[in-house]
Amino acid sequence: MDTGCFAAVNPDMFKPCSERGPPQQGGVPPVKTSRTKPEQSKPELAQVVTDSRTGRRYSKGKLLGKGGFARCYEMTDLTSNKMYAVKVIPQNRVSKPHQREKITNEIELHKTLSHKHVVKFSHHFEDQDNIYIFLELCSRKSLAHIWKARHTLTEPEVRYYLRQIISGLKYLHNRGILHRDLKLGNFFVNENMELRLGDFGLAAKLETVEQRKKTICGTPNYLAPEVLNRHGHGTESDVWSLGCVMYTLMCGNPPFETLDLKETYKCIKEVRYNMPSNVSPTAQKLISGILQKNPSDRLSLDQILNHDFFSKGFTPDKLPPSSCVMVPELHPPSPAKKFFTKVAKSLFGKKKAKVEKIPCEEKDDKDLSKLVSGIVKSSINRQISYKTVGPNEAPSTTGQLVSSVPLEQTPAEEESRKSISRSFKGTMASSAEPCEDVLTPASVTELALKVLSSCLATMPSATRNPPCLSRPQTFLWVSKWVDYSNKYGFGYQLSNRSVGVLFNEGTHLSLCDQRKTVHYCLTNNKHFTFQASSLPEQLRSQKQIVELMANYMEQNLMEGGDLHCDEQTSSPPPLLLQWVKTDHALLMLFNNGTLQVNFYTDHTKIILCKSSDGSYLLTYISRERVSYTYLLSMLAEMGCASELRHRLRYVVQLLHHHADA
Ligand code: ADP
Numbered sequence: 001m002d003t004g005c006f007a008a009v010n011p012d013m014f015k016p017c018s019e020r021g022p023p024q025q026g027g028v029p030p031v032k033t034s035r036t037k038p039e040q041s042k043p044e045l046a047q048v049v050t051d052s053r054t055g056r057r058y059s060k061g062k063l064l065g066k067g068g069f070a071r072c073y074e075m076t077d078l079t080s081n082k083m084y085a086v087k088v089i090p091q092n093r094v095s096k097p098h099q100r101e102k103i104t105n106e107i108e109l110h111k112t113l114s115h116k117h118v119v120k121f122s123h124h125f126e127d128q129d130n131i132y133i134f135l136e137l138c139s140r141k142s143l144a145h146i147w148k149a150r151h152t153l154t155e156p157e158v159r160y161y162l163r164q165i166i167s168g169l170k171y172l173h174n175r176g177i178l179h180r181d182l183k184l185g186n187f188f189v190n191e192n193m194e195l196r197l198g199d200f201g202l203a204a205k206l207e208t209v210e211q212r213k214k215t216i217c218g219t220p221n222y223l224a225p226e227v228l229n230r231h232g233h234g235t236e237s238d239v240w241s242l243g244c245v246m247y248t249l250m251c252g253n254p255p256f257e258t259l260d261l262k263e264t265y266k267c268i269k270e271v272r273y274n275m276p277s278n279v280s281p282t283a284q285k286l287i288s289g290i291l292q293k294n295p296s297d298r299l300s301l302d303q304i305l306n307h308d309f310f311s312k313g314f315t316p317d318k319l320p321p322s323s324c325v326m327v328p329e330l331h332p333p334s335p336a337k338k339f340f341t342k343v344a345k346s347l348f349g350k351k352k353a354k355v356e357k358i359p360c361e362e363k364d365d366k367d368l369s370k371l372v373s374g375i376v377k378s379s380i381n382r383q384i385s386y387k388t389v390g391p392n393e394a395p396s397t398t399g400q401l402v403s404s405v406p407l408e409q410t411p412a413e414e415e416s417r418k419s420i421s422r423s424f425k426g427t428m429a430s431s432a433e434p435c436e437d438v439l440t441p442a443s444v445t446e447l448a449l450k451v452l453s454s455c456l457a458t459m460p461s462a463t464r465n466p467p468c469l470s471r472p473q474t475f476l477w478v479s480k481w482v483d484y485s486n487k488y489g490f491g492y493q494l495s496n497r498s499v500g501v502l503f504n505e506g507t508h509l510s511l512c513d514q515r516k517t518v519h520y521c522l523t524n525n526k527h528f529t530f531q532a533s534s535l536p537e538q539l540r541s542q543k544q545i546v547e548l549m550a551n552y553m554e555q556n557l558m559e560g561g562d563l564h565c566d567e568q569t570s571s572p573p574p575l576l577l578q579w580v581k582t583d584h585a586l587l588m589l590f591n592n593g594t595l596q597v598n599f600y601t602d603h604t605k606i607i608l609c610k611s612s613d614g615s616y617l618l619t620y621i622s623r624e625r626v627s628y629t630y631l632l633s634m635l636a637e638m639g640c641a642s643e644l645r646h647r648l649r650y651v652v653q654l655l656h657h658h659a660d661a
Contacts, residue, residue, distance in 0.1 A: 462639030
């Protein structure tokens with residue numbers, strides 16, 4: 001292992017954005033003076049807010065952010081449990097008629113909008129202290145927060161976000177509305193990483209050139225030359241800001257950023273900006289097609305979408321949440337992906353009739369095992385060589401499995417592995433606890449496949465699940481995970497709060513007992529235990545990475561379910577042997593025989609484990625994150641509802657393909 005690369009971790013990127021201070025768009029303060037007033041003393045917001053007209057009560061959650069007028073809180077409707085982002089505007093901040101008018105304008109305009117890529121306006125009310133505006137909650141904040149953590153995004157990510165911005169913007173422009181404040185902080189991102197255009201505080205109806213108000217509004221770095229020259233703001237001025245957004249995401253800083261506002265304005269008027277050479281020629285062409293001084297020379301939104309940058313480059317369908325803080329590993333769709341999408345659709349989607357048409361024998365199709373191994377990303381991927389992909393390569397040739405020849409370990413990795421091994425032999429030999437009856441990923445897969453297939457085969461049809469165990473025996477499962485295998489490995493938190501990382505080169509390090517104990521596994525049967533305070537030098541950087549991932553998970557990720565158990569300090573936690581990701585689910589195999597499958601879209605989970613009396617327990621964690629544990633024999637005997645049966649079928653298919661890969 002090359003420990004040098006561990007030092008490259010930037011601990012800041014694991015911090016939640018809130019700890020890094022508000023994201024900055026550039027070095028210049030915003031022109032929107034009405035929004036950047038110093039804070040006046042505000043009445044303390046009550047823990048529960050009541051809408052006196054409807055009687056609905058809302059409980060205040062965490063502070064999401066602060067704007068010029070508003071503080072924005074997460075709030076939960078105590079009747080429906082629905083969560084909102086609520087902009088709370090103190091009455092004393094809108095006491096002047098023009099201030100009040102601004103908020104009324106924002107509300108009246110936003111109310112009328114309904115589009116997939118526009119933040120949904122729910123409702124509003126006011127009491128004597130505040131005005132409350134209830135909006136769709138965008139739990140991953142905004143592109144400004146992502147940009148702050150990442151600085152630059154990859155081209156596929158830029159295409160992913162820009163397509164959604166353009167879709168929302170076309171909707172606005174078609175309705176004759178100008179946004180007039182397009183900037184990273186106004187592109188909100190929801191739990192599913194979908195973009196929503198928001199903040200209509202400066203939005204206005206499009207007027208004829210003669211009628212256009214000649215006021216300057218917007219964010220200085222993103223102001224169009226015609227707005228600065230007081231020729232008014234048209235749809236093309238929004239397009240200009242979009243070009244600035246694209247430049248910022250690709251280059252890491254706004255195009256016209258300088259230390260001096262006057263100089264910035266001069267650069268904008270002269271369209272003077274630098275283009276870093278690492279930006280691809282196609283992206284450069286698109287940016288310069290947008291950043292045209294004359295609005296009529298500027299590309300239109302449709303021309304932008306038809307540009308080679310979009311038509312010749314791959315745009316992912318979705319992005320992993322981890323991409324908010326780290327570079328994602330994105331692969332263009334392969335035939336295998338299409339195949340698995342089809343399987344998943346038949347299992348969970350509308351085409352239920354087709355379920356029976358996807359027999360396990362399909363794995364005998366000579367191309368199938370290749371296809372499936374092509375779509376999975378897993379802890380064994382390092383043994384598979386992928387073609388290196390240029391950002392603009394055509395989708396059909398990129399990211400596909402080109403060979404299954406194992407990659408050689410690099411000499412540095414080999415040497416480092418040996419050196420750790422050597423030093424333990426010298427100093428820690430007595431700590432080694434060789435395991436008997438070592439389970440391998442293959443044996444766990446085989447066993448799980450056997451018991452689940454036979455359960456499905458004997459299961460009668462049923463519409464309901466059997467009674468679940470009221471007090472199931474405690475077992476450990478993965479409550480949070482983070483895939484950072486593009487650099488280091490796969491991290492996970494168990495339900496007893498111990499954390500582990502399966503590193504790319506096959507070693508495993510976990511922290512237990514409130515991080516005081518370190519378990520290190522050089523191989524599946526070479527385990528070492530240390531006090532964190534007396535960890536050998538060679539393992540410190542690995543431990544640091546585990547800690548960084550643990551902190552990231554603690555601060556950013558939700559618990560995957562309601563089942564918790566106390567930390568057993570005496571025995572080492574189960575060891576993750578292997579993880580496999582398909583487009584729809586994550587499979588994890590442990591050295592105690594436990595298998596867990598997490599379905600990404602609805603957050604449901606299946607956990608198969610063995611109880612101390614040798615019987616198998618199957619736990620289903622629902623989309624509401626409620627867990628139900630059944631005796632597998634009971635499921636086999638009494639059957640289960642289709643929700644669970646479909647998932648069990650998917651797991652069996654996944655195991656089949658995995659076993660054959
Ligand atoms: P203002 O209009 O007063 O400038 P903003 O609309 O900018 O207020 O909101 C202030 C902050 O609140 C934003 O920076 C963002 O962090 C947060 N916020 C606003 N709307 C949402 C939302 N829909 N979901 C999540 N956070 C939001």
